[in-house]
Amino acid sequence: MPASEQPSNTEPVQTTSPSLAELEHTSWQQLASAPESEKDPFKTMVVATCADAGADARMVVLRQVDANRKYVWFHTDARAEKVIQLEAFPTATLLFWDENRQIQLRLIVETRLHTDDYVADDQWAALWVGGRKTYLSERKPGSEQPAPYPGFPESLGEELPTEAQSEEGRDNFAVIECRVLSMEYLHLSRKGQTRAQFRYEPESKMVWLAP
Ligand SMILES: Cc1cc2nc3c(=O)[nH]c(=O)nc-3n(C[C@H](O)[C@H](O)[C@H](O)COP(=O)(O)O)c2cc1C
Numbered sequence: 001m002p003a004s005e006q007p008s009n010t011e012p013v014q015t016t017s018p019s020l021a022e023l024e025h026t027s028w029q030q031l032a033s034a035p036e037s038e039k040d041p042f043k044t045m046v047v048a049t050c051a052d053a054g055a056d057a058r059m060v061v062l063r064q065v066d067a068n069r070k071y072v073w074f075h076t077d078a079r080a081e082k083v084i085q086l087e088a089f090p091t092a093t094l095l096f097w098d099e100n101r102q103i104q105l106r107l108i109v110e111t112r113l114h115t116d117d118y119v120a121d122d123q124w125a126a127l128w129v130g131g132r133k134t135y136l137s138e139r140k141p142g143s144e145q146p147a148p149y150p151g152f153p154e155s156l157g158e159e160l161p162t163e164a165q166s167e168e169g170r171d172n173f174a175v176i177e178c179r180v181l182s183m184e185y186l187h188l189s190r191k192g193q194t195r196a197q198f199r200y201e202p203e204s205k206m207v208w209l210a211p
Helices: 020-036 081-088 118-125 129-136 163-172
Strands: 044-051 054-066 071-077 091-098 103-114 173-187 194-199 205-209
Touching (some): 020 054, 044 081, 054 081, 071 081, 071 129, 081 173, 091 173, 163 173
Antiparallel strands (some): 173 194
16 A cells, blocks of 8 residues: 555554454453353353253352463352252352343352361351341241241341350251363354354364354
8 A cells, every 4th residue: 555545644543353262261251250250141141050850040259260271159048049059969040141241151050068077167268248148047948838938047037146155057058060161252243243163172172153
């Protein structure tokens, strides 16, 4: 191109789409920052499991992410139905949706239950008394009740338990560790959707997918 036709702006214009590696890195960074951010859409996710009657699913809070080792963690009651399901079939799907960024992440994970070890001890120690309150429930989650039950001793009402009272919930506390086998990325846009898969096991592979 003759010099006279060169654009006057010398700043390079970014017209290229992100590479697979960049998308994968950004997705993990967005997941990793979510647990610390009050309003981040990735702070909650759907956990889908296999049940006797077919598939089952529910929302949980994303508690911790290790973007380097590809692990995520969530908390639950050790007596919950999902724990029984994951013990029978430890593979699960974690589904995230970010309305603002129009991004869906779908993670296939291998789960491991922690109830009576240092993993559960450490995460319990970091949980504030308000977070511990639901683990004080005297009644098994999902059990039929003669009347509405709040999920913690009714005597507590809207009060927080003391640190000492909250310790009674430790036996009911479980951490579900999720080793990510693959992550699927989908970005919705009028300009065209972007779908990609990042596989970690059995072998690493990144590939674009038709939306
Ligand atoms: C926004 C939201 C966040 C939730 N977070 C959790 C959570 O972190 N852990 C959990 O066990 N249940 C959580 N729940 C409740 C579950 O969705 C579910 O009702 C409960 O765990 C019983 O599920 P299960 O019978 O499949 O075990 C949450 C629900 C909502 C709506």
